[in-house]
Each structure stands twice: as structure tokens, then as C-alpha cells.
Amino acid sequence: MPHSHFSNRQRTIFGLTLLLLLTIVGMMAYWVDNLLREGNIETNQAYLKVAVEDRHVVIEQFLNERLNMLKVLTRSAYDEHDYGPRHAQxxxxxxxxxxxxxxxxxxxxxxxxxxxxxxEDTIDSSDVTSQEWFTVTLTRGEFVSPLYLGSRKIPTLAMSVLAITPAGAHVVRATLNLATLNTHLSEMTAGESGGTYMVNPITGSYLSRPYYGAKPLLEHSPRFNWGEKHFHVDYEEHGIEEVDAKIATRADGTEVIEAYCCTRDGTWLVVVERELEEVLDLHRALRQQLGMTLGFTLLLLIAITGIAFRLGRR
Incomplete structure (x- = not known):
């Protein structure tokens, strides 16, 4: 009987030891899995921040080059007769x-x-004095518009400068097709599911890659709209040209990691995103490796514990 009592007690201790091992290994697996998941997301957020900063520089360079070209051209000494239709052409x-x-x-x-x-320009040229682009150009000397659909439904932006010449002060305006700029956006890859967007944050309209010829790919998404508060809080807290990243949800329910940057006094929003599902693919592979390693470790611990108890009975 004493031998049987000792055997029952040993079984209990062995069972409790196994339970403790399972609990410890399970907690370790959960902790390491979360750590790997968060680390993977943070790594991708950091990469997308670098990507959006890079696209921000490209977009600013694109705008500045064309704005400066407009300024240089309009600083030439023309008399008032040279601003007629023929000279404009x-x-x-x-x-x-x-x-x-x-x-x-x-x-x-x-x-x-x-x-x-x-x-071709879509503005009402009969009364421009009350239009924002005209008044801003007069007060600041230049203006760059948000995105909009211009003539022939081409994604367009407008820029204007105040030209001071011997003929007097004039407001010079030009509109640009965004196909070239969208080509620059397409140069940035963010995985197979990645996307790069140039956004009008007032309306939520955005230009995305890829861009096919002159087809109107200026689409709309509430999550790109200041009014929907998706970016508004970060814009207010971090200020203009501050890069930030977050996990967002598309209209179809797909979760994405987004990095974004405001430029041009909030007129432009540059967004680079990647689907969370793709980001977590690497995490799943690491999870499988982790599961196999911990499973092997647990079996080894069980075997060692069983051998130790058997030796203890002798």
C-alpha cells in the first residue's frame, strides 16, 4: 500500500509538472508570437514611412520644377500686346x-x-477674382491646386504665379496632366499588394498607380477625406510634412498599413500602403517555425521529466 500511495502521488506531481510546462510553453508561444507580429508590422511601417518620404520628395521636385519653369518664362520682358492669344499659345x-x-x-x-x-481649362474665366487660386496668387505670389478632373476628364492640377514685368503685374496660370507624376508614383513598390496615392484630402479624391494613358483614375475614398477624420487628427497633432503610419481599413474591409505625409499646406496628401495580410505572411512562416521549435522543446522536456520521475521511483 505505501508503494501504491507513492505511485499515485508521483503521478499527480508528474501531471502537475506537465501542466506547468504546457502553461509556460503556451505563454511563451503567445508572447513570442505577438512580439514577432508587432515587430513585423513596425518594420513595414518604418519601410513605408521611408517610401512615402521618398515619394514626397519626388512630388515636390516635380511641382517645383514646373512652377519654376513657369516663373522663368513669365519673367521675360514682354509688352502688354504680347499677352494676347497668339503669344499665350x-x-x-x-x-x-x-x-x-x-x-x-x-x-x-x-x-x-x-x-x-x-x-483647354475648365475654370470660368469670366469671373476669376473671387476664385481661390486667383486671390492666393495675388497675395502669396504662387498657387498650386489640389487634384481635380480637368478637361477631357484627365486628372489635373493647376498652378499659377504672379508675374511682374514692364507690362505690369499679371497672373499667369497653367494646368498640367498628371500622367508623368503618376509614373513617378509607380516607381515605388510596396510588395505585391502595395499602392501609392496622391490625394486631395478635401474631397477624398485620389490618383493611384497604375495609370493607364489618359483614363480618369481620379477616384474617391472617404478614408482619404479630412471630413471623415481619418487623417485629420494626425494632421492637427503632427503638423504639415510630418510622416506618420497607421493600420486602416478599405471600403471592402481589407486591412492595410498606411504611411502618409501632408504637403503644400495640406493641399496634397501622399499615401503609400500595403495590405496587412501580405505583411503577415512572413509572420505566419515564422509562427510555423516557432511552433515546431516549441513543440520539439516541449516533447523533449516531457521525455526528460518522465525519465527523471522513473529514476526517482527507484
Whole structure:
């Protein structure tokens, strides 16, 4: 009987030891799994932040080059007769020889009178004095618009400068096709599911890669809209040109990691994203390796514990 009592007690101790081992290994597996998951997400967030900063620089360079081109061209000494329709077309042709993005070119007096227009522009040129682009150009000397669908439904932006010449002060406006800029966006890859977007945060409209010719790919998403508060809080807290990242949800329910940056006084929002599912593929592979390692370790511990108890009975 004493021998039987000792055997029952030993079985109990052995069972409790196994339970303790299972608990410890399970907690370790859970902790390491979460650690790997969070680490994988943070690594991808850091990569996407670098990517969005890179695209931010490319976009700023694109805008500055074309804005400076417009300034240089309009600083030439023209008399007031040179701002007529014929000269406007000549200036548009000259711009197009350097950058093929320009769609239209127009010149206005400070009072809003149209002197010359070449190409197609969608604005109401009969009354520009109350329009934002015109008033901002007069006060700040330049203006770059958000994205919008221009003539022939082409994703477009407008830029304007205040030109001071011997003929007086004039507001010079040009519109640009965004196909070239979208090509620059396409150069940044963020995995198979990655996307790069240039966004009008006021309306939620965005230009995404890939871009097929002149097809209107200026789409709309509430999650890109200031009004939906998706980016608004971060914009207020971190300020302009501060890069941040978060996990967001698309309209179809797909979770994505997004990195974004505000530029041009909040006029532009650059977003680079990657599907969370793709990001976690590596995590799942590591989880399998972790499970196999911990399973082997647990079996080894059980075997060692069993041998130890058998030796203890002797």
C-alpha cells in the first residue's frame, strides 16, 4: 500500500509538472508570437514611412520644377500686346517643349481680365477674382491646386504665379496632366499588394498607380477625406510634412498599413500602403517555425521529466 500511495502521488506531481510546462510553453508561444507580429508590422511601417518620404520628395521636385519653369518664362520682358492669344499659345508651346505635362496656359490682369488663353481649362474665366487660386496668387505670389478632373476628364492640377514685368503685374496660370507624376508614383513598390496615392484630402479624391494613358483614375475614398477624420487628427497633432503610419481599413474591409505625409499646406496628401495580410505572411512562416521549435522543446522536456520521475521511483 505505501508503494501504491507513492505511485499515485508521483503521478499527480508528474501531471502537475506537465501542466506547468504546457502553461509556460503556451505563454511563451503567445508572447513570442505577438512580439514577432508587432515587430513585423513596425518594420513595414518604418519601410513605408521611408517610401512615402521618398515619394514626397519626388512630388515636390516635380511641382517645383514646373512652377519654376513657369516663373522663368513669365519673367521675360514682354509688352502688354504680347499677352494676347497668339503669344499665350507660343508660351504654351515653349513650356511643352521642356515638359509635356502642360495642358493649358492663360494670362490675366490683376483685375481678372483674361488677356490670352491657349489649350483647354475648365475654370470660368469670366469671373476669376473671387476664385481661390486667383486671390492666393495675388497675395502669396504662387498657387498650386489640389487634384481635380480637368478637361477631357484627365486628372489635373493647376498652378499659377504672379508675374511682374514692364507690362505690369499679371497672373499667369497653367494646368498640367498628371500622367508623368503618376509614373513617378509607380516607381515605388510596396510588395505585391502595395499602392501609392496622391490625394486631395478635401474631397477624398485620389490618383493611384497604375495609370493607364489618359483614363480618369481620379477616384474617391472617404478614408482619404479630412471630413471623415481619418487623417485629420494626425494632421492637427503632427503638423504639415510630418510622416506618420497607421493600420486602416478599405471600403471592402481589407486591412492595410498606411504611411502618409501632408504637403503644400495640406493641399496634397501622399499615401503609400500595403495590405496587412501580405505583411503577415512572413509572420505566419515564422509562427510555423516557432511552433515546431516549441513543440520539439516541449516533447523533449516531457521525455526528460518522465525519465527523471522513473529514476526517482527507484
Amino acid at each position: 507660343a508660351l504654351l508651346n515653349e513650356l511643352a517643349t521642356t515638359y509635356a505635362d502642360y495642358l493649358s496656359f492663360s494670362v490675366y490682369t490683376r483685375e481678372g481680365q483674361l488677356l490670352g488663353l491657349a489649350g
